[in-house]
Amino acid sequence: MEALISFSNQFFKPILSLGGPPVMFIVLTLLALIMKVKFARALEGGMKLAIALTGMGTVIGILTGAFAPALQGFVKSTGIQLSITDVGWAPLATITWGSAYTLYFLMLLVILNIVMLVMNKTNTLDVDIFDVWHLSVVGLLVMYYSNNNLFLASLLVLFIGVLKFINSDLMKPTFNELVNMPESNPTTTTHLNFMFNPIAMVLNKVFDIFLPFIDKYDFDAATLNKKIGFWGSKFAIGCYLGVFVGILGQQELKSIFSLAFTGGVCLELFSFMGSWFIAAVEPLSQGITNFMSKKFAGRQFNIGIDWPFLASRAEIWAAANVLAPIMLIEALFLPGNGVLPLGGIIAMGMTPSLLVVTRGKMMRMIIIGALMLPVFLLAGTAIAEFATKTALAVGAFPPGIAETQMITHSTLEGPVEKFIAIAVGKFGGNMTIENAIKMVTSLVVYLGLFVWYAKQMKKRNIELAAKKQN
Amino acid sequence: MIKVLAACGAGVNSSHQIKSAIEEEMSNRGYQIQADTVMVKDITEELLLKYDILTPISTPDLGFKINIPIVEAGPILYRIPTMSQPVFDKLEETIKSLNK
Numbered sequence A: 001m002e003a004l005i006s007f008s009n010q011f012f013k014p015i016l017s018l019g020g021p022p023v024m025f026i027v028l029t030l031l032a033l034i035m036k037v038k039f040a041r042a043l044e045g046g047m048k049l050a051i052a053l054t055g056m057g058t059v060i061g062i063l064t065g066a067f068a069p070a071l072q073g074f075v076k077s078t079g080i081q082l083s084i085t086d087v088g089w090a091p092l093a094t095i096t097w098g099s100a101y102t103l104y105f106l107m108l109l110v111i112l113n114i115v116m117l118v119m120n121k122t123n124t125l126d127v128d129i130f131d132v133w134h135l136s137v138v139g140l141l142v143m144y145y146s147n148n149n150l151f152l153a154s155l156l157v158l159f160i161g162v163l164k165f166i167n168s169d170l171m172k173p174t175f176n177e178l179v180n181m182p183e184s185n186p187t188t189t190t191h192l193n194f195m196f197n198p199i200a201m202v203l204n205k206v207f208d209i210f211l212p213f214i215d216k217y218d219f220d221a222a223t224l225n226k227k228i229g230f231w232g233s234k235f236a237i238g239c240y241l242g243v244f245v246g247i248l249g250q251q252e253l254k255s256i257f258s259l260a261f262t263g264g265v266c267l268e269l270f271s272f273m274g275s276w277f278i279a280a281v282e283p284l285s286q287g288i289t290n291f292m293s294k295k296f297a298g299r300q301f302n303i304g305i306d307w308p309f310l311a312s313r314a315e316i317w318a319a320a321n322v323l324a325p326i327m328l329i330e331a332l333f334l335p336g337n338g339v340l341p342l343g344g345i346i347a348m349g350m351t352p353s354l355l356v357v358t359r360g361k362m363m364r365m366i367i368i369g370a371l372m373l374p375v376f377l378l379a380g381t382a383i384a385e386f387a388t389k390t391a392l393a394v395g396a397f398p399p400g401i402a403e404t405q406m407i408t409h410s411t412l413e414g415p416v417e418k419f420i421a422i423a424v425g426k427f428g429g430n431m432t433i434e435n436a437i438k439m440v441t442s443l444v445v446y447l448g449l450f451v452w453y454a455k456q457m458k459k460r461n462i463e464l465a466a467k468k469q470n
Numbered sequence B: 001m002i003k004v005l006a007a008c009g010a011g012v013n014s015s016h017q018i019k020s021a022i023e024e025e026m027s028n029r030g031y032q033i034q035a036d037t038v039m040v041k042d043i044t045e046e047l048l049l050k051y052d053i054l055t056p057i058s059t060p061d062l063g064f065k066i067n068i069p070i071v072e073a074g075p076i077l078y079r080i081p082t083m084s085q086p087v088f089d090k091l092e093e094t095i096k097s098l099n100k
Helices: A002-016 A020-034 A039-078 A089-097 A100-118 A132-145 A150-178 A192-210 A212-217 A221-232 A234-248 A253-295 A307-312 A314-333 A351-358 A362-382 A384-393 A415-429 A433-469 B014-028 B045-049 B074-078 B081-098
Strands: A084-086 A124-126 A302-304 B002-008 B033-039 B053-056
Touching: A020 A039, A020 A100, A020 A253, A039 A084, A039 A089, A039 A234, A039 A253, A084 A362, A089 A132, A089 A253, A089 A384, A100 A124, A100 A132, A100 A150, A100 A253, A124 A150, A132 A150, A132 A192, A132 A384, A132 A415, A150 A192, A150 A302, A150 A307, A150 A351, A150 A415, A150 A433, A192 A212, A192 A351, A192 A362, A192 A415, A192 A433, A212 A362, A221 A234, A221 A314, A234 A253, A253 B014, A307 A314, A307 A351, A307 B014, A314 A351, A314 A362, A351 A362, A362 A384, A362 A415, A415 A433, B002 B014, B002 B081, B014 B033, B014 B074, B014 B081, B053 B081, B074 B081
Parallel strands: A124 A302, B002 B033, B002 B053
Antiparallel strands: none
16 A cells, blocks of 8 residues: 555655646646547637636736735725735636545546436436536535545535435426426536525515515616616726725725726636636536437437526626615625625626516515525635635746735625535544534434425426416 | 637637637538637627628627628537538528628
């Protein structure tokens, strides 16, 4: 055994010491080759991933470097500690795709998908390879808090993976209704943001029972979005945030302008670099899809893609736009929060779930959203230390930034799963009775809520089917 | 040169997949295509004036009438050739009808 360890150390150490981008360049290229992707395409993917990792690190550096003095000034003058920089989804995706464990979790989930399809426990064939990073965050969090207990991390990823596949089947009739798809259309999604549905459904139930009159005040989302126009675009939001942070940090006018334009540049660049990531994983995604569809040739299934097929519903954007200033105010006053919303201020990690649960009732989406945003902010705060250290470890964090400067994503999908991952990880790191109780309680409540939600959805699906027949 | 606008939720994932698939397949079929990507919420009437065809992941409600041809491109994302073929065929038909 020792010989094996020393051999693998001798073999892998020099490769690992190359740092994040070169390692992922090698790993992704090799993996795509294993999935029978052509050499040139595989190499292209590997190179794009390394470039995306490098580019994202640079943009994080620009943003945190520019905002750090103002944020420190803000802390000094007010005593409010909102010193964690919210870099939005793209850098977090970079961090997770910079870890080879993401590819390992991807393999686990592909195997899980095959097993569940064979056993008829799901009808969903998941081809959304890129979004594995959301569950990878969960796995990596367990690893972070448990001194790298890969076994526990794998178990939790598989557990949530099972629920995700079941959820995608449960939501399919609602998707058909929301975007007017015929039954024959196989589109569905296994995206982690819909694992927020059970909690949203609890609040939706409260509306059903106590406040049904609120639906009378619903308004047209498309008209609102049209009115908002460019004021809600990425660069504009980046500019407001720069001004906001500059004023809070009591900066000079010149610095405020500079912060505004830096904010605008960075929000645009984050999403630009984000697109490199997706392009990087493209050859591998195609390889896995070819493999899966060959294995299940002839079977009818739903196909899980990324959630944006729902983006045609204007409510997602209208709710997110209205919630943005609400989140900013909540962030200032929420006890325990350390995040100033920035890159994640458009709460796309939440509004698609609200759309599905309320079926597009705007007033409910906004009120439930406002009540639930604190969960996202607190989860964002809770994962900041992990995100920062992992960014450093995979080379996605730039040098020259103060070590106290932490990064996170304020509206990262699956906030509840982050807390569960931390509970599981802490148990793995320190197996005391107290930690075991915390872990088991959180898992039982999580599963219990999901089971209740599944029953509600099944009831709804029967109603939807009956409505269609009439 | 036919200008196509691919639209999806965040303007990063799905729309980029649609853009590269359309550019590759249509150039194989002998057409000159340039596709751009956009977030659904950033589509405006002025923006659409610059494009010949809109290829959203699913047809959006934008609060105004879309005056250019729409080809729903969602099935491209399934990555299964038999399912994306009809989208490319419809796109080719639409390009021909533009008479450009």
